[in-house]
Amino acid sequence: xxxxxxxxxxxxxxxxxxxxxxxxxxxxxxxxxxxxxxxxxxxxxxxxxxxxxxxxxxxxxxxxxxxxxxxxxxxxxxxxxxxxxxxxxxxxxxxxxxxxxxxxxxxxxxxxxxxxxxxxxxxxxxxxxxxxxxxxxxxxxxxxxxxxx
Amino acid sequence: xxxxxxxxxxxxxxxxxxxxxxxxxxxxxxxxxxxxxxxxxxxxxxxxxxxxxxxxxxxxxxxxxxxxxxxxxxxxxxxxxxxxxxxxxxxxxxxxxxxxxxxxxxxxxxxxxxxxxxxxxxxxxxxxxxxxxxxxxxxxxxxxxxxxx
DNA sequence: ATACATTAATTGTCTATACATGAATTTGTT
DNA sequence: AACAAATTCATGTATAGACAATTAATGTAT
Numbered sequence: 557x558x559x560x561x562x563x564x565x566x567x568x569x570x571x572x573x574x575x576x577x578x579x580x581x582x583x584x585x586x587x588x589x590x591x592x593x594x595x596x597x598x599x600x601x602x603x604x605x606x607x608x609x610x611x612x613x614x615x616x617x618x619x620x621x622x623x624x625x626x627x628x629x630x631x632x633x634x635x636x637x638x639x640x641x642x643x644x645x646x647x648x649x650x651x652x653x654x655x656x657x658x659x660x661x662x663x664x665x666x667x668x669x670x671x672x673x674x675x676x677x678x679x680x681x682x683x684x685x686x687x688x689x690x691x692x693x694x695x696x697x698x699x700x701x702x703x704x705x
Numbered sequence: 706x707x708x709x710x711x712x713x714x715x716x717x718x719x720x721x722x723x724x725x726x727x728x729x730x731x732x733x734x735x736x737x738x739x740x741x742x743x744x745x746x747x748x749x750x751x752x753x754x755x756x757x758x759x760x761x762x763x764x765x766x767x768x769x770x771x772x773x774x775x776x777x778x779x780x781x782x783x784x785x786x787x788x789x790x791x792x793x794x795x796x797x798x799x800x801x802x803x804x805x806x807x808x809x810x811x812x813x814x815x816x817x818x819x820x821x822x823x824x825x826x827x828x829x830x831x832x833x834x835x836x837x838x839x840x841x842x843x844x845x846x847x848x849x850x851x852x853x854x
Numbered sequence: 855a856t857a858c859a860t861t862a863a864t865t866g867t868c869t870a871t872a873c874a875t876g877a878a879t880t881t882g883t884t
Numbered sequence: 885a886a887c888a889a890a891t892t893c894a895t896g897t898a899t900a901g902a903c904a905a906t907t908a909a910t911g912t913a914t
Contacts (some may be wrong), residue, residue, distance in 0.1 A: 563774075578845075656892095685725060702841070
């Protein structure tokens with residue numbers, strides 16, 4: 557569906573303005589579908605993202621600030637998201653032995669299980685969310701990378 | 706900057722997964738810059754978006770639900786955003802004469818002035834936010850439109 | 855005309871973003 | 885060693901997103 561229909565706006569100032577609107581709208585489109593998928597597991601999209609980052613560490617602990625740097629939204633608040641995940645038993649916090657300012661975060665077995673359960677559903681949803689062939693997706697990725705300079 | 710560097714993630718499950726991450730990251734990148742620009746005017750990106758929708762009506766009133774349908778984020782809360790804008794004197798609310806359930810919203814002179822002041826800065830920022838040539842932007846827009854099916 | 859369903863908007867609640875501030879700890883400098 | 889500066893994280897506040905519940909007005913069927 558063209559962005560013009562999606563937000564009922566016939567004309568844009570220029571193609572750059574339209575691209576920005578298009579990116580913002582598409583993000584909202586994606587996040588809204590992700591929310592529905594994660595909801596039964598009591599996870600928000602950002603909480604899922606943090607779990608995914610932790611899994612990527614292969615059971616090595618990672619500090620709160622390292623999580624922050626890897627998050628999609630740099631302005632987000634890793635400290636609070638970690639706290640939510642801890643309450644659900646999906647992560648544990650440990651004092652960092654070499655620097656007591658830092659806090660080591662590690663994903664639990666339970667957290668890994670949740671990711672495992674979600675795996676196939678996410679794979680399928682991703683394909684529905686991006687209805688392009690492989691070549692087109694590559695171009696999209698390159699254009700987005702380039703656009704940010 | 707490639708998305709791999711931006712979030713310090715070397716590999717992705719596949720290009721579709723990478724595209725989703727890329728869209729979400731790029732949105733956050735854009736919104737964060739927009740926030741800085743709007744901040745001196747006491748506007749959030751979504752409040753600006755509502756003002757822009759109202760301006761697009763050429764001084765015709767528009768109901769809260771019509772605003773909602775035109776918003777980038779369909780799950781947002783137009784009612785509350787309008788209330789914030791009203792407090793700042795940028796919009797007025799009037800009871801709809803044909804249906805008293807509805808509320809007509811109209812942008813004020815003051816609201817139009819704010820948009821006017823922002824106009825040039827937004828034009829310049831859009832170009833910085835999307836560092837592509839015209840042809841590339843068109844492709845990006847088409848791919849995003851197609852991706853949503 | 856009454857009963858019932860539908861629609862429009864507001865409000866409440868929880869989570870997250872954006873940003874500022876504060877406390878504890880570490881690091882760098884003299 | 886003493887002190888300033890930088891860092892790491894937690895926390896407070898305002899705004900916004902996600903979604904449910906509520907209220908008021910309108911539409912519809914019998």
